[in-house]
Amino acid sequence: MTARSTLNDQAAVTETTELPAVKSSSFRSTAEEHRDDIYNSLFDYFRNYTKLPLSPFDQRLIRDAFKLKKLRRRQFLVQEGDVCKYICFVVCGALRIYSVNERGQEAVVAFALEGKWMSDWESVVTQTPSRYHIDAVEHSEILQISPAELHALEAKIPAIDEFLRLEQRLVAVTTQKRIHTAISMNAEERYQDLLENHPEYFQRFSQNMIASYLGIKPETLSRLRKR
Amino acid sequence: MTARSTLNDQAAVTETTELPAVKSSSFRSTAEEHRDDIYNSLFDYFRNYTKLPLSPFDQRLIRDAFKLKKLRRRQFLVQEGDVCKYICFVVCGALRIYSVNERGQEAVVAFALEGKWMSDWESVVTQTPSRYHIDAVEHSEILQISPAELHALEAKIPAIDEFLRLEQRLVAVTTQKRIHTAISMNAEERYQDLLENHPEYFQRFSQNMIASYLGIKPETLSRLRKR
DNA sequence: TTCATTTTTTGATAAAAGTCAAAATATGGC
DNA sequence: GCCATATTTTGACTTTTATCAAAAAATGAA
Numbered sequence: 001m002t003a004r005s006t007l008n009d010q011a012a013v014t015e016t017t018e019l020p021a022v023k024s025s026s027f028r029s030t031a032e033e034h035r036d037d038i039y040n041s042l043f044d045y046f047r048n049y050t051k052l053p054l055s056p057f058d059q060r061l062i063r064d065a066f067k068l069k070k071l072r073r074r075q076f077l078v079q080e081g082d083v084c085k086y087i088c089f090v091v092c093g094a095l096r097i098y099s100v101n102e103r104g105q106e107a108v109v110a111f112a113l114e115g116k117w118m119s120d121w122e123s124v125v126t127q128t129p130s131r132y133h134i135d136a137v138e139h140s141e142i143l144q145i146s147p148a149e150l151h152a153l154e155a156k157i158p159a160i161d162e163f164l165r166l167e168q169r170l171v172a173v174t175t176q177k178r179i180h181t182a183i184s185m186n187a188e189e190r191y192q193d194l195l196e197n198h199p200e201y202f203q204r205f206s207q208n209m210i211a212s213y214l215g216i217k218p219e220t221l222s223r224l225r226k227r
Numbered sequence: 228m229t230a231r232s233t234l235n236d237q238a239a240v241t242e243t244t245e246l247p248a249v250k251s252s253s254f255r256s257t258a259e260e261h262r263d264d265i266y267n268s269l270f271d272y273f274r275n276y277t278k279l280p281l282s283p284f285d286q287r288l289i290r291d292a293f294k295l296k297k298l299r300r301r302q303f304l305v306q307e308g309d310v311c312k313y314i315c316f317v318v319c320g321a322l323r324i325y326s327v328n329e330r331g332q333e334a335v336v337a338f339a340l341e342g343k344w345m346s347d348w349e350s351v352v353t354q355t356p357s358r359y360h361i362d363a364v365e366h367s368e369i370l371q372i373s374p375a376e377l378h379a380l381e382a383k384i385p386a387i388d389e390f391l392r393l394e395q396r397l398v399a400v401t402t403q404k405r406i407h408t409a410i411s412m413n414a415e416e417r418y419q420d421l422l423e424n425h426p427e428y429f430q431r432f433s434q435n436m437i438a439s440y441l442g443i444k445p446e447t448l449s450r451l452r453k454r
Numbered sequence: 455t456t457c458a459t460t461t462t463t464t465g466a467t468a469a470a471a472g473t474c475a476a477a478a479t480a481t482g483g484c
Numbered sequence: 485g486c487c488a489t490a491t492t493t494t495g496a497c498t499t500t501t502a503t504c505a506a507a508a509a510a511t512g513a514a
């Protein structure tokens with residue numbers, strides 16, 4: 001394994017601290033290397049996404065703007081009533097955003113696995129208290145940035161500017177699809193649709209959470225699965 | 228009535244051709260004035276949205292890029308299988324985007340009244356055949372632009388660049404809300420939610436279409452309304 | 455590994471929403 | 485304004501999904 005791990009290789013990132021440094025000539029600790037790996041994964045992500053280069057100066061700006069944060073399983077990133085201050089890039093792990101109604105029933109609005117973004121867009125854009133909770137479903141490592149700092153990077157770094165344009169389009173496409181699924185399909189069709197489009201969710205999230213994401217009860221999902 | 232009509236004053240726009248020119252000294256036809264009104268409403272829209280100016284040169288670029296199109300009631304703008312080539316600004320009238328499944332059941336993904344945008348984002352971004360129909364619910368006037376031309380304007384006109392950034396955020400906020408509504412509320416709650424957030428829809432769209440937008444049957448909506 | 459805790463499954467029943475058919479009402483194109 | 489056409493309402497009945505309770509299975513922390 002090289003010091004530079006890929007985004008999708010979760011084990012590579014999380015186990016780095018347990019392995020000896022590959023280069024014996026290095027004076028740097030494995031913790032420092034792990035930190036470098038994490039930022040490198042973000043640089044790779046932007047380069048791959050945009051096909052644009054990032055100068056060492058750009059990388060320094062990005063490194064300073066994105067703050068690394070570790071979340072334990074079930075730890076909250078945002079709780080209902082908080083103003084969501086950051087947009088988060090998931091380096092490894094899994095997050096969810098969900099609401100809880102008067103009866104205590106949860107509704108999962110979105111999941112984010114490694115290489116995806118998570119925020120309460122409503123709260124972060126309008127700087128109003130969130131109606132949602134965001135928490136870590138697994139032990140996770142994330143890179144956070146405030147909207148103001150992201151805006152500043154956008155103005156300075158062409159790759160970030162391009163990334164935001166491309167990402168915005170992708171968001172429009174995926175949300176249009178999700179709305180269509182929610183209003184036009186019954187429980188069984190929504191389940192089949194999720195199986196096809198996000199089989200990985202079934203490996204990473206509990207049936208309870210999947211059911212909530214589909215807008216059905218866990219008992220109903222269990223019965224659909226029996227067929 | 229002045230030559231320059233407002234966006235929301237639908238009658239003002241549609242009746243222009245039936246009225247004598249206000250300025251008797253003008254050599255321009257009422258049809259030409261109507262055309263000017265339409266583009267001016269778009270310029271006003273961008274200026275209001277972004278609080279940035281548009282130079283006469285900017286206005287010329289925008290005028291050349293956005294093509295005016297009139298749609299009769301029930302006329303298709305996009306049919307399933309077409310590649311959606313344009314992003315549309317609704318000057319007056321009302322459009323909807325909807326799918327039709329194997330059984331002929333319609334599902335309305337979105338409505339657009341005057342001052343709103345309409346496109347099949349999935350098709351227009353990926354240039355793949357659309358899974359939806361877009362048609363005019365009322366006689367409508369729209370301004371169309373291709374994604375490539377919009378991209379070119381974005382690079383040349385700061386107000387357009389800023390508009391796209393702001394609009395993207397709004398889309399993220401509104402779609403997150405719609406997804407939450409769809410998965411976490413029952414039929415009655417979704418109906419109440421729409422009454423609060425889009426009372427104007429009930430004035431402009433049939434119960435059939437509203438029901439389809441809410442993901443319920445017209446009979447169910449009729450029964451909810453009786454309460 | 456054990457064991458307390460959480461998650462999933464199963465069964466019985468209730469509530470919500472859909473289906474089909476027909477009548478009442480509204481509408482828009484001439 | 486008329487009238488064919490489309491839309492909305494109503495009723496009887498079916499299907500789907502939710503609810504509640506309890507058992508079975510899985511999971512994770514010590």
